[in-house]
Amino acid sequence: MKKILMLAIIICSSFLTASALDNFKKERIDSLQNVVKNATYDTTRIHALVQLADVYHDSLSLALDYIYRAKEIGKQLNDQKIIAMINLKSGLLYLYRGLHKKALEHFFKSYRYYQQTKDDKHLLMVIKSITDTYYALNENKLIDEYSIKGLKLSRQLQDTSSIGNFLNMRGLMALRVNKHQQALEYFKEALALDERKPDPEMQNVLLNNIGMGYNFLKEYDQALKYLFRSVEKAEMGRDIYLKKAKKAKKDEMHVRDKANFSIANTYINIGTVYKNKKDYNKAIEYSEKGIQLIAHNKRAFYQYRKVYHTLSQVYEAQNNAEKAYEYYKLFIASRDSMTALTTHQQLDKIQAEFVADTKEKEIANLKREAEITTQRNRVINTALGGGLFLMLTLAGLIYKRYDDKRKSHDVLSERNHEITAQNHEISAQRDQIADKNDKLVNAYQNITDSIEYAHRIQEALLPSLNLMHKTLPESMVMFKPRDVVSGDFYWFANVGTQVDNDTKTVLAAVDCTGHGVPGAFMSMAGDAYLNQIVKQQNITEPGQVLTALHRNIRLALKQETTGNRDGMDISLVTIDKQKQTIQFAGAKNPLIYIQDGELHLIKGDKYPVGGEQREGERSFTTHTIPVNPEKPITFYLFSDGFQDQFGGEEGKKFMVSQFRELLLSIHHLPMVLQKARLEQTFESWLEAKQPDGKHEQVDDVLVMGFKV
Numbered sequence: 001m002k003k004i005l006m007l008a009i010i011i012c013s014s015f016l017t018a019s020a021l022d023n024f025k026k027e028r029i030d031s032l033q034n035v036v037k038n039a040t041y042d043t044t045r046i047h048a049l050v051q052l053a054d055v056y057h058d059s060l061s062l063a064l065d066y067i068y069r070a071k072e073i074g075k076q077l078n079d080q081k082i083i084a085m086i087n088l089k090s091g092l093l094y095l096y097r098g099l100h101k102k103a104l105e106h107f108f109k110s111y112r113y114y115q116q117t118k119d120d121k122h123l124l125m126v127i128k129s130i131t132d133t134y135y136a137l138n139e140n141k142l143i144d145e146y147s148i149k150g151l152k153l154s155r156q157l158q159d160t161s162s163i164g165n166f167l168n169m170r171g172l173m174a175l176r177v178n179k180h181q182q183a184l185e186y187f188k189e190a191l192a193l194d195e196r197k198p199d200p201e202m203q204n205v206l207l208n209n210i211g212m213g214y215n216f217l218k219e220y221d222q223a224l225k226y227l228f229r230s231v232e233k234a235e236m237g238r239d240i241y242l243k244k245a246k247k248a249k250k251d252e253m254h255v256r257d258k259a260n261f262s263i264a265n266t267y268i269n270i271g272t273v274y275k276n277k278k279d280y281n282k283a284i285e286y287s288e289k290g291i292q293l294i295a296h297n298k299r300a301f302y303q304y305r306k307v308y309h310t311l312s313q314v315y316e317a318q319n320n321a322e323k324a325y326e327y328y329k330l331f332i333a334s335r336d337s338m339t340a341l342t343t344h345q346q347l348d349k350i351q352a353e354f355v356a357d358t359k360e361k362e363i364a365n366l367k368r369e370a371e372i373t374t375q376r377n378r379v380i381n382t383a384l385g386g387g388l389f390l391m392l393t394l395a396g397l398i399y400k401r402y403d404d405k406r407k408s409h410d411v412l413s414e415r416n417h418e419i420t421a422q423n424h425e426i427s428a429q430r431d432q433i434a435d436k437n438d439k440l441v442n443a444y445q446n447i448t449d450s451i452e453y454a455h456r457i458q459e460a461l462l463p464s465l466n467l468m469h470k471t472l473p474e475s476m477v478m479f480k481p482r483d484v485v486s487g488d489f490y491w492f493a494n495v496g497t498q499v500d501n502d503t504k505t506v507l508a509a510v511d512c513t514g515h516g517v518p519g520a521f522m523s524m525a526g527d528a529y530l531n532q533i534v535k536q537q538n539i540t541e542p543g544q545v546l547t548a549l550h551r552n553i554r555l556a557l558k559q560e561t562t563g564n565r566d567g568m569d570i571s572l573v574t575i576d577k578q579k580q581t582i583q584f585a586g587a588k589n590p591l592i593y594i595q596d597g598e599l600h601l602i603k604g605d606k607y608p609v610g611g612e613q614r615e616g617e618r619s620f621t622t623h624t625i626p627v628n629p630e631k632p633i634t635f636y637l638f639s640d641g642f643q644d645q646f647g648g649e650e651g652k653k654f655m656v657s658q659f660r661e662l663l664l665s666i667h668h669l670p671m672v673l674q675k676a677r678l679e680q681t682f683e684s685w686l687e688a689k690q691p692d693g694k695h696e697q698v699d700d701v702l703v704m705g706f707k708v
Contacts, residue, residue, distance in 0.1 A: 200237030487519015542585030553610035567610030
């Protein structure tokens with residue numbers, strides 16, 4: 001009952017806070033609009049319009065309207081300083097919406113003005129904005145160039161806050177390229193400056209960055225020393241800002257959430273350091289503290305992802321397979337949520353670009369209309385003035401003046417018609433763009449729906465992992481398609497009867513030509529023929545299965561006459577528990593097995609199933625491996641997707657040798673942890689620090705493993 005009452009109080013408090021904030025925002029908007037309407041000075045009106053654009057930053061169209069109105073007044077005043085300020089505000093608005101190119105366009109307009117007028121104070125603000133934009137774009141060389149300019153100018157102005165910000169930026173850049181010692185020097189210099197006039201929020205950031213710098217250098221005690229100081233500063237800052245917020249009647253909940261987020265981030269980093277130090281109980285303690293502080297923050301995807309990854313690794317190191325797998329699943333879920341958020345942000349960016357482009361066209365059209373109207377008024381005024389003057393001087397020319405006026409009016413009418421036609425044309429073009437956009441969205445949705453439906457069909461065709469685990473308790477499948485549908489697939493079947501104890505288990509890892517939709521079609525054909533050969537015709541010897549599959553694919557695709565070369569690379573094994581043997585046949589793909597800590601590799605035949613055939617008859621070789629229950633063996637079947645993946649800090653392939661070393665290093669673990677370790681290694685390989693961001697997955701990935 002107490003919990004329910006407390007929840008009700010929290011909910012009511014949240015509603016009251018939100019309501020108060022809405023009222024505060026409405027009052028501010030009303031006040032600013034009143035200034036725009038009644039201000040005596042144009043400069044006052046401009047500043048009010050810019051503030052309104054800031055209030056409406058979430059609505060790009062409205063914000064751009066206010067910015068445009070401010071800029072027009074600035075142009076009428078011919079005040080370049082005000083126009084430069086408006087360009088800076090426009091750039092910040094575009095930067096907030098992720099429109100980086102448009103942001104830079106406006107920033108550089110301000111940059112040129114402030115540089116020419118030697119307004120170093122505002123120039124420094126623009127350089128910081130440009131540097132932040134290039135940081136968001138991962139433009140390392142340009143970040144370096146402008147952060148050096150910013151640092152130099154900050155020192156000239158003796159602006160310690162800006163010096164600290166640019167030093168921190170250069171430290172982050174050094175971390176990005178693994179220059180950890182250099183990064184620490186930048187962070188420490190910034191911290192020493194900040195301590196002259198302490199800012200708890202900045203100190204928290206710098207101490208946290210120093211701690212992680214020492215973590216990368218594997219100096220874990222030093223890392224913990226700075227990270228715990230970071231927590232102290234964050235808590236101190238939270239208390240200070242809460243008092244200020246309360247005094248100013250601002251949103252205390254927002255201040256508390258922001259501070260707690262910062263503390264949680266540091267706790268998670270502390271957990272990571274303790275994990276690296278192999279103090280696993282402390283790693284769990286601080287990781288869980290971090291989770292508690294962000295429990296209600298549904299958008300902390302990066303933090304959730306990091307802490308779940310840490311906990312999965314910690315429990316794996318403690319040989320707690322159940323907990324390790326539980327947190328690994330949470331890690332995958334948070335990664336997927338992060339991917340969904342990125343996709344959503346990309347869609348928001350596309351929409352924002354469309355709104356910005358449309359608004360710019362509307363503004364250009366309004367300008368053109370205004371110019372024509374001004375010209376028309378000028379002609380009318382000239383004609384009227386001339387007519388009045390001539391009426392006073394010479395009555396005989398009245399008719400001629402009247403005729404000139406009529407002709408001018410005809411010209412103006414014609415121009416009005418042109419303007420109207422242009423407006424209709426612009427409206428029609430806008431409607432066409434909207435119509436084409438709708439058609440593109442619908443076409444994209446139809447294609448996506450079709451691919452998603454194909455994905456569901458393909459998933460339904462894949463064998464039950466529950467049945468596979470029931471037959472082979474120590475087994476796993478790592479299956480990671482590059483696209484929604486896949487050219488790789490795994491296959492499993494039990495053949496025979498349990499009555500005479502003659503059941504055989506057949507497993508296959510199949511890599512079809514291509515990936516995505518083309519590969520998926522081949523995979524469906526392969527699945528159907530394997531079912532026919534093994535389950536219906538009861539053929540279980542691997543070499544015979546692949547030979548029959550090769551014939552069927554060749555016939556189905558009419559490869560003798562069409563020249564079609566599509567096919568598949570396969571590793572296929574048959575487990576015969578009664579005879580205590582494992583039989584293997586491969587089409588280009590090998591089999592790896594590990595026994596007594598020694599890795600063995602059996603190569604498959606050098607040609608694929610299906611595709612070009614130059615020899616008269618193609619048959620595949622069966623290899624037999626005896627199994628001794630007292631000496632367990634770990635087997636692996638796989639496609640080439642894992643070893644061919646580009647990644648790491650140098651952007652190279654993972655390679656066969658490294659893949660074999662990985663399998664050898666994990667073969668002793670339970671299969672559920674082997675799968676987790678494979679997936680973690682693959683993700684880390686993709687996400688290794690790169691100037692241009694994360695590597696893209698190049699192929700479908702499939703690894704199957706089992707122990708007998």
